[in-house]
Amino acid sequence: MKPVWAILQTLAVQFGVLSLLAFGGANAVLPEIHRQSVAVHHWMTDKDFAALFAIAQAAPGPNFLISTLIGWKAAGIPGALVATAAMCAPSCLATFWVIKLWDRHRDHPWRAAIGAGIAPVTVGLIFSSAYVLVRAADSNWRLAVVTAASAGIVFFTKLNPLWCLAGAALLGLTGVFGTP
Amino acid sequence: MTDELAAARPRTLFLVFLSIALSGFGGVLPFARRALVERRGWLSGEDFTETLSLCQSLPGPNVVNLSIVVGSRACGWRGSLAAVAGLIGAPVVIVIGLGMLYGRFGALPQVQRAIIGVAAAAAGLVIATAARMAEPLLRSRALSAAPFMLAAFVAVGVLRLPLPYVLLVLFPLSVALMWRRPQ
Numbered sequence: 001m002k003p004v005w006a007i008l009q010t011l012a013v014q015f016g017v018l019s020l021l022a023f024g025g026a027n028a029v030l031p032e033i034h035r036q037s038v039a040v041h042h043w044m045t046d047k048d049f050a051a052l053f054a055i056a057q058a059a060p061g062p063n064f065l066i067s068t069l070i071g072w073k074a075a076g077i078p079g080a081l082v083a084t085a086a087m088c089a090p091s092c093l094a095t096f097w098v099i100k101l102w103d104r105h106r107d108h109p110w111r112a113a114i115g116a117g118i119a120p121v122t123v124g125l126i127f128s129s130a131y132v133l134v135r136a137a138d139s140n141w142r143l144a145v146v147t148a149a150s151a152g153i154v155f156f157t158k159l160n161p162l163w164c165l166a167g168a169a170l171l172g173l174t175g176v177f178g179t180p
Numbered sequence: 181m182t183d184e185l186a187a188a189r190p191r192t193l194f195l196v197f198l199s200i201a202l203s204g205f206g207g208v209l210p211f212a213r214r215a216l217v218e219r220r221g222w223l224s225g226e227d228f229t230e231t232l233s234l235c236q237s238l239p240g241p242n243v244v245n246l247s248i249v250v251g252s253r254a255c256g257w258r259g260s261l262a263a264v265a266g267l268i269g270a271p272v273v274i275v276i277g278l279g280m281l282y283g284r285f286g287a288l289p290q291v292q293r294a295i296i297g298v299a300a301a302a303a304g305l306v307i308a309t310a311a312r313m314a315e316p317l318l319r320s321r322a323l324s325a326a327p328f329m330l331a332a333f334v335a336v337g338v339l340r341l342p343l344p345y346v347l348l349v350l351f352p353l354s355v356a357l358m359w360r361r362p363q
Contacts, residue, residue, distance in 0.1 A: 025241040032343040050299040057302040061201045061271025062241040072279045091240025095248045115237040117355030120325035124332025126310040131337040133303035143300040150304030164301045172297025
């Protein structure tokens, strides 16, 4: 096991870089977070990752909370704080700086080109995240049905997504999905 | 920018974004709109949409970026700091608490059974988010959008290539294409 300060350093660098790549939010960099924490650093298993993501989704607040939990799993409370700060600070500074430029150069054509160019790539990244999560979470066909049902409900209705999570938790308690 | 926003102090910014964060179970955005546009009158409806699309084309979570922008327009970096602290402070404490509960009780079979269900449903939420974002793009300009969506999905999701390199190739290509063919 590496000493804690080395892990903290890794967390700071890794999430600091991801922060600036997280176009469309933390979900866009989820496959990279998964790759680093499961395959590269072995901080957790695939199943742990799916569970932590589920917890982050069930908690109130913005969706970068998965980084807080990864940091916590890798190096306890200090890890959680370092990962959160690293995930937020660079993108916040970038936003703060860009908004000043932006307000100065309203209606410039590059604004539209950049926004329109980034959008499809971001959407592809979020599909990647969904794919990574499906592979980690759906170990049998019943779970795959739950995934499809919650995707359908949230896509086609205005129901609060939290109801999907709560319903799936209750279904899980009955044991229909088995015990991992 | 409205007069109400110009008059906002860091303390108020902190409290407003704190309340947005805590009401935002399963998605903060609708609550942000209600608080900032309807209740506080800090942004007009159009301002909100424009600012949000700007926040979407910057890295970082939309709502966090939104708090930076609103805070900065109200009272500079102090406003940004207060707003972002209000938005992320409480959720971070809560999620660490949930993580600790999971660490303590996660091995119980009941918890395991519930969590695998929640994990499957959470994966579905991400599919729905992606589909919602894909729909307008595919309707308005499928030809220029679909190849980049697919390329990002295959490179990052299926082949698991490192993200920085993938973005370094795809972003310039996609932006250049939009630059040459203005909407």
